[in-house]
Amino acid sequence: SFPSDEGWPFAKYLGACGRMVAVNYVGEELWSYFNAPWEKRVDLAWQLMEIAEQLTNNDFEFALYLLDVSFDNFAVGPRDGKVIIVDAENVLVADKRLIRQNKPENWDVWYESKFDDCDKEACLSFSKEILCARATVDHNYYAVCQNLLSRHATWRGTSGGLLHDPPSEIAKDGRLEALLDECANPKKRYGRFQAAKELREYLAQLSNNVR
Numbered sequence: 001s002f003p004s005d006e007g008w009p010f011a012k013y014l015g016a017c018g019r020m021v022a023v024n025y026v027g028e029e030l031w032s033y034f035n036a037p038w039e040k041r042v043d044l045a046w047q048l049m050e051i052a053e054q055l056t057n058n059d060f061e062f063a064l065y066l067l068d069v070s071f072d073n074f075a076v077g078p079r080d081g082k083v084i085i086v087d088a089e090n091v092l093v094a095d096k097r098l099i100r101q102n103k104p105e106n107w108d109v110w111y112e113s114k115f116d117d118c119d120k121e122a123c124l125s126f127s128k129e130i131l132c133a134r135a136t137v138d139h140n141y142y143a144v145c146q147n148l149l150s151r152h153a154t155w156r157g158t159s160g161g162l163l164h165d166p167p168s169e170i171a172k173d174g175r176l177e178a179l180l181d182e183c184a185n186p187k188k189r190y191g192r193f194q195a196a197k198e199l200r201e202y203l204a205q206l207s208n209n210v211r
Contacts, residue, residue: 001093002064004084009051011075011086026084030148031071034158039207041162044076045149046203047083048162052140053200061097065131066090069143070122071155071162094132104133112192113142115185121154122147141196145183152184175202 002008011023033044055064066073068090075086099107111134116125124143131137146152153161163180170176179202182188182195 002062009054009083009085010088011084023086026075026086027078028076029072029086030074030076030083030162031155033076034071034155034162038165038167040081042203042206043081044083045162046200046207048074048144048148049141049196049200049203051083051085052144052196056137056140061095063094063096063131063137065092065094065126065137065139066143067092067124067126068122069124069147071148074148092128092131094137096135099133099135107133107135109134110136110190110193111138112186112190113137113139115142115146115152117152117185121156136193138192138196141183141192145180145192145196145199146185150180150184151177170206176206 002010004010004012011026014022014024016022030044033040036044052066055066057063066085068087073085073087075084076082077084111130114125116123124147126139131139147155149161149163151160151164153159158164161180163176166176179195179199182191183199186192186195188194
């Protein structure tokens with residue numbers, strides 16, 4: 001339904017037999033880049049935020065919400081360095097056009113996902129009923145920031161997220177950490193929506209600076 005050759009960030013579907021699905025091999029898991037050079041990690045982080053945006057807002061008016069977000073569910077192409085979702089087993093598809101047409105209760109109230117500070121790895125808090133009944137939802141930004149990018153991200157005994165240990169000038173400036181924190185666990189009403197937008201722009205700027 002959302003083929004890679006039309007620009008969707010999924011592995012190319014090759015075919016299926018019964019309950020078995022074949023997709024092309026994309027590359028190594030995102031996890032293998034956890035300690036890559038800072039420049040590489042910034043680029044990957046920018047791509048992850050772009051994926052979150054594309055799956056939330058697109059011309060097809062379908063929102064694809066990632067319900068299982070971890071370092072093992074994304075891969076990086078060895079040649080083009082492109083980030084791809086390789087485990088799309090847990091994706092909720094919401095038809096935003098239908099939501100606007102049917103107008104369920106509170107359909108036009110922006111929905112803010114609740115930060116989940118649990119003691120397990122790759123936790124996410126969500127309500128499928130709400131995701132299917134709101135036109136504006138910040139779930140994908142929340143999932144990527146909390147589980148992959150920010151200091152709240154934990155995986156295989158590590159902490160600090162993909163953007164751990166930034167260069168001293170970035171750390172001293174404080175903007176990156178502030179945006180990551182607001183994106184993962186917002187302190188202002190609708191703060192995550194704004195933080196995600198600014199974070200995408202800031203990572204793009206950093207990415208251009210380090211290339």
